[in-house]
Amino acid sequence: EDKVVQSPLSLVVHEGDTVTLNCSYEVTNFRSLLWYKQEKKAPTFLFMLTSSGIEKKSGRLSSILDKKELFSILNITATQTGDSAVYLCAVEARGVRDDKIIFGKGTRLHILP
Amino acid sequence: NAGVTQTPKFQVLKTGQSMTLQCAQDMNHNSMYWYRQDPGMGLRLIYYSASEGTTDKGEVPNGYNVSRLNKREFSLRLESAAPSQTSVYFCASRSRRGNQPQHFGDGTRLSIL
Numbered sequence: 001e002d003k004v005v006q007s008p009l010s011l012v013v014h015e016g017d018t019v020t021l022n023c024s025y026e027v028t029n030f031r032s033l034l035w036y037k038q039e040k041k042a043p044t045f046l047f048m049l050t051s052s053g054i055e056k057k058s059g060r061l062s063s064i065l066d067k068k069e070l071f072s073i074l075n076i077t078a079t080q081t082g083d084s085a086v087y088l089c090a091v092e093a094r095g096v097r098d099d100k101i102i103f104g105k106g107t108r109l110h111i112l113p
Numbered sequence: 114n115a116g117v118t119q120t121p122k123f124q125v126l127k128t129g130q131s132m133t134l135q136c137a138q139d140m141n142h143n144s145m146y147w148y149r150q151d152p153g154m155g156l157r158l159i160y161y162s163a164s165e166g167t168t169d170k171g172e173v174p175n176g177y178n179v180s181r182l183n184k185r186e187f188s189l190r191l192e193s194a195a196p197s198q199t200s201v202y203f204c205a206s207r208s209r210r211g212n213q214p215q216h217f218g219d220g221t222r223l224s225i226l
Binding site: 009043044098103104 | 216
């Protein structure tokens with residue numbers, strides 16, 4: 001059965017700290033891994049990773065994929081209170097008519113001022 | 114830019130009532146999806162549609178029906194609402210050209226009494 005497991009499920013840190021969020025997966029016909037940030041409403045797209053070892057970076061956020069060990073990490077440096085959100089990891093697997101997208105349960109991150 | 118539009122934003126139903134959640138996208142995307150999100154459960158796929166006129170079951174289809182009447186619109190119907198269907202429902206769409214992430218609507222918060 002395809003699955004995506006995120007850890008930790010919740011995390012509380014102080015502003016300025018660096019955090020690492022983890023995502024491991026088991027899927028057949030892997031196509032890509034995606035990270036989303038969800039505040040009060042819709043998830044917003046952060047990164048799509050398809051190749052091992054290539055870091056994607058956007059400001060203080062970065063992510064990398066290891067296709068051999070089947071995991072990805074999302075790093076946030078110099079955290080700010082605006083980074084408080086649920087971070088969702090999703091894995092896309094090739095299907096017959098369309099790709100299947102499986103979400104993890106998310107990591108709830110809270111940044112204390 | 115409207116993106117993905119869901120209506121209504123909130124709804125309260127009594128057990129046994131029926132209703133249809135509407136979703137429309139203006140990005141000319143082929144694929145559309147319906148998810149439900151429950152506390153601590155991440156996003157779970159209910160149904161998806163790879164193209165106009167086709168629909169497929171996702172992870173949790175029981176108790177729901179869908180219609181993809183045209184390329185823009187993908188509706189989700191609850192024929193006889195049950196308290197277990199209390200959830201936040203998200204619609205998403207995606208282009209199948211290249212490897213593109215999903216775009217999400219703002220969600221419909223549904224409560225079944």
